[in-house]
Amino acid sequence: MWKLLLAYDGSEFSGWQVQPDQTTVQGELRDALFRITGEAVLPQGSGRTDAGVHALGQVASFALTAPIPEANLVRALNRTLPASIRVLSAMRVADDFHARHSARAKTYEYRIFRGEICPPWEARYVYAYNAPLNLEAMRQAAGHIVGEHDFTSFAANDSDCSDRGCDHAENVRCVLDSYWTLEDDRLIYRIQGNGFLHHMVRNLVGTFLEVGRGNIQVSEIRTILEARARVRAGPTAPARGLFLVRVDYPEN
Amino acid sequence: MWKLLLAYDGSEFSGWQVQPDQTTVQGELRDALFRITGEAVLPQGSGRTDAGVHALGQVASFALTAPIPEANLVRALNRTLPASIRVLSAMRVADDFHARHSARAKTYEYRIFRGEICPPWEARYVYAYNAPLNLEAMRQAAGHIVGEHDFTSFAANDSDCSDRGCDHAENVRCVLDSYWTLEDDRLIYRIQGNGFLHHMVRNLVGTFLEVGRGNIQVSEIRTILEARARVRAGPTAPARGLFLVRVDYPEN
Numbered sequence: 141m142w143k144l145l146l147a148y149d150g151s152e153f154s155g156w157q158v159q160p161d162q163t164t165v166q167g168e169l170r171d172a173l174f175r176i177t178g179e180a181v182l183p184q185g186s187g188r189t190d191a192g193v194h195a196l197g198q199v200a201s202f203a204l205t206a207p208i209p210e211a212n213l214v215r216a217l218n219r220t221l222p223a224s225i226r227v228l229s230a231m232r233v234a235d236d237f238h239a240r241h242s243a244r245a246k247t248y249e250y251r252i253f254r255g256e257i258c259p260p261w262e263a264r265y266v267y268a269y270n271a272p273l274n275l276e277a278m279r280q281a282a283g284h285i286v287g288e289h290d291f292t293s294f295a296a297n298d299s300d301c302s303d304r305g306c307d308h309a310e311n312v313r314c315v316l317d318s319y320w321t322l323e324d325d326r327l328i329y330r331i332q333g334n335g336f337l338h339h340m341v342r343n344l345v346g347t348f349l350e351v352g353r354g355n356i357q358v359s360e361i362r363t364i365l366e367a368r369a370r371v372r373a374g375p376t377a378p379a380r381g382l383f384l385v386r387v388d389y390p391e392n
Numbered sequence: 393m394w395k396l397l398l399a400y401d402g403s404e405f406s407g408w409q410v411q412p413d414q415t416t417v418q419g420e421l422r423d424a425l426f427r428i429t430g431e432a433v434l435p436q437g438s439g440r441t442d443a444g445v446h447a448l449g450q451v452a453s454f455a456l457t458a459p460i461p462e463a464n465l466v467r468a469l470n471r472t473l474p475a476s477i478r479v480l481s482a483m484r485v486a487d488d489f490h491a492r493h494s495a496r497a498k499t500y501e502y503r504i505f506r507g508e509i510c511p512p513w514e515a516r517y518v519y520a521y522n523a524p525l526n527l528e529a530m531r532q533a534a535g536h537i538v539g540e541h542d543f544t545s546f547a548a549n550d551s552d553c554s555d556r557g558c559d560h561a562e563n564v565r566c567v568l569d570s571y572w573t574l575e576d577d578r579l580i581y582r583i584q585g586n587g588f589l590h591h592m593v594r595n596l597v598g599t600f601l602e603v604g605r606g607n608i609q610v611s612e613i614r615t616i617l618e619a620r621a622r623v624r625a626g627p628t629a630p631a632r633g634l635f636l637v638r639v640d641y642p643e644n
Contacts, residue, residue, distance in 0.1 A: 149512035194513075223515035260401035261446075261517055263475035 141203050142213070143233045144169075144183070149224040150194040151264040151380060157188045165189070165225060169200060172220040176213075177206045186239045186246065186387040187336070192379030194265065196249075197228070199387045201239040237389075245316060245388040247332040248341045251381045252349075255325035266326065267381035273352035275327070279320050281351040282329065284361040285344065288314045292368035294344050295337035296376075311337055311368075320348070330385070339376055347374035394465070395453050395485045396421075396435070401476040402446040403516040403632060409440045417441070417477060421452060424472040428465075429458045438491045438498065438639040439588070444631030446517065448501075449480070451639045453491040489641075497568060497640040499584040500593045503633045504601075507577035518578065519633035525604035527579070531572050533603040534581065536613040537596065540566045544620040546596050547589035548628075563589055563620075572600070582637070591628055599626035 146165075154162035158170065169183050183200040208216075210230050217227040236242075253266035262268075285291075292311040317332040329345055347364065350356040356364075356374060364372045398417070406414035410422065421435050435452040460468075462482050469479040488494075505518035514520075537543075544563040569584040581597055599616065602608040608616075608626060616624045 147512055149515075218509060223510065223520070224512045226509050226512055228509060257470060257478050257480060258475065260399055260476045260478055261513075263401075265513055268475070 141201055141233050141235050141237045142230060143237060143239070144200045144202075144217075144230050145228040146195060146198040146200060147226045147228055148195050148198065149264070150189055150192050152222070152224040153191065155189055155191045155193070156185050156198070158182065165195075165198075166200075168221055168225055169217075172217050173202065173204070175220055176216045177204055177208070179204055179206060184239045186243045187384075188338075189382075189384055190339075190379050193382045193384065194380075195384040197386045198384055199239045199243070199389075201233075201237055201242075203235075239387070242389050243335075243387050244390055245332055245334050246336060247317075247330065247385040247388075248336070249383045249385045250329040250331075250341060250345045250377065251383070252327040252329075253325060254322075254327050264380055265383075267378045269349070271353070273327070273349070274354060275320060275322065275352065277354075277358050278348045278352040280358045281348050281356075281361050282318045282320055282331075282344075284358065285365070286315050286318050288312060289365050290368055291337050291340055291365070293364050293370055293373045294340045294347070295370065296339035296343075297370050313337065313340070318344075341382060342377045342379065343370075343373055343375075345377040345381070349377065350374035393453055393455050393485050393487050393489045394482060395451060395489060395491070396469075396482050397480040398447060398450040398452060399478045399480055400447050400450065401516070402441055402444050404474070404476040405443065407441055407443045407445070408437050408450070410434065417447075417450075418452075420473055420477055421469075424469050425454065425456070427472055428468045429456055429460070431456055431458060436491045438495045438636075440590075441634075441636055442591075442631050445634045445636065446632075447636040449638045450636055451491045451495070451641075453485075453489055453494075455487075491639070494641050495587075495639050496642055497584055497586050498588060499569075499582065499637040499640075500588070501635045501637050502581040502583075502593060502597045502629065503635070504579040504581075505577060506574075506579050516632055517635075519630045521601070523605070525579070525601070526606060527572060527574065527604065529606075529610050530600045530604040532610045533600050533608075533613050534570045534572055534583075534596075536610065537617070538567050538570050540564060541617050542620055543589050543592055543617070545616050545622055545625045546592045546599070547622065548591035548595075549622050565589065565592070570596075594629045594631065594634060595622075595625055595627075597629035597633070601629065602626035 148165050153165050156165045158164050158167045181202040183202040186199045213230045214227050251266045253268040258268040290312050313335050315333040321328050405417050408417045410416050410419045433454040435454040438451045465482045466479050503518045505520040510520040542564050565587050567585040573580050
């Protein structure tokens with residue numbers, strides 16, 4: 141089995157997953173693999189990313205019969221793929237490896253540009269928002285979701301809410317880390333968890349922004365979680381600020 | 393007269409200059425000014441930039457009758473323009489100011505990515521080239537063009553070669569500064585001059601790259617200049633690596 145580490149600019153794709161008549165990351169990767177090896181394989185991702193969402197370290201797995209050296213596959217893929225998708229590494233792993241099923245944790249980052257004028261080359265990679273925010277309240281709110289919770293209130297209503305199915309009893313996830321940092325002109329939210337529901341990070345960020353604006357109180361975060369109702373949380377933050385940073389596996 | 397300082401991502405436009413049925417920076421700015429003020433003005437740039445060429449500090453000038461405070465015009469334009477064009481500042485200047493005619497010098501920068509794998513978010517802003525290059529030879533070659541020279545050998549053949557017309561006798565320009573620096577994974581060429589012919593910076597970079605590859609000798613640079621023939625110089629480097637950094641005026 142092959143394990144690929146990928147970075148991509150999500151603004152040029154209709155998300156990760158193959159869809160008819162859409163340019164997707166999975167579809168571009170499938171096509172590149174076919175052009176290089178002649179083998180028709182559909183690479184499995186660690187999870188979908190939506191249109192506009194970027195990846196610093198997406199992981200994909202697939203099997204090939206062709207005996208290609210690892211470095212050659214990286215070079216051949218990078219020559220074949222559009223410049224908006226880069227293969228950072230390729231390695232042969234155990235046959236039972238599966239990018240999604242084997243994943244133990246994922247880390248996402250959400251970038252908010254706080255300066256007054258967002259440089260044009262940043263615009264596709266940040267949410268530009270420079271009105272006042274109570275960062276201390278946002279930090280407290282972010283801390284309140286650490287641990288095991290039912291995140292139904294932060295899941296998309298579209299029923300495509302999870303890699304584990306959409307039964308509400310199945311919407312329990314464990315958040316290992318959740319915090320805001322301010323790095324120069326960028327306010328960055330980082331979250332690590334054992335799994336994420338559809339739109340979960342963007343809905344958390346949208347809710348924390350409402351906390352920062354004073355529209356939701358820190359103390360309400362617990363109530364929102366307990367309500368298990370999407371309508372109680374804040375809006376979905378724009379896709380362009382979100383990056384899938386890293387996927388962790390038992391041995392890597 | 394108004395003087396605007398602009399940054400833009402050239403990859404989203406068919407260059408600076410208004411053209412029928414094309415999205416251009418000048419056209420977007422004209423349309424935004426009309427939506428804000430109701431006044432039909434065509435902003436004049438310090439010079440054209442080609443499709444794919446970026447600007448960190450393009451300057452545009454135009455007259456408005458509406459009495460708008462400077463900060464308000466910046467905010468209104470940034471609300472109206474696409475995120476790929478940002479107005480960095482706006483100031484009222486003397487009536488005889490003209491972004492092109494008043495310019496005394498311009499600075500360009502050309503960025504080459506030297507790492508093995510170019511991050512997707514850099515791809516539109518660099519020329520990714522990581523084969524071996526003799527940087528010392530490129531530095532020497534860059535030094536050879538400082539001073540007043542006829543740059544016909546480095547001008548586009550398309551007769552649209554200059555803001556001063558295309559007579560070869562008019563292809564003399566004074567280069568004040570011309571050097572390469574290596575900054576982490578980026579090899580950067582910076583050039584300052586009193587004016588530039590069409591494609592001049594990209595043709596210089598393409599020629600210096602040939603020097604770096606060993607296909608043109610440093611000693612040939614003088615011969616190429618003296619030949620006053622485009623065919624003698626190297627190829628045109630890709631637009632995406634080029635940035636207009638700054639335009640200098642007598643008093644600013």
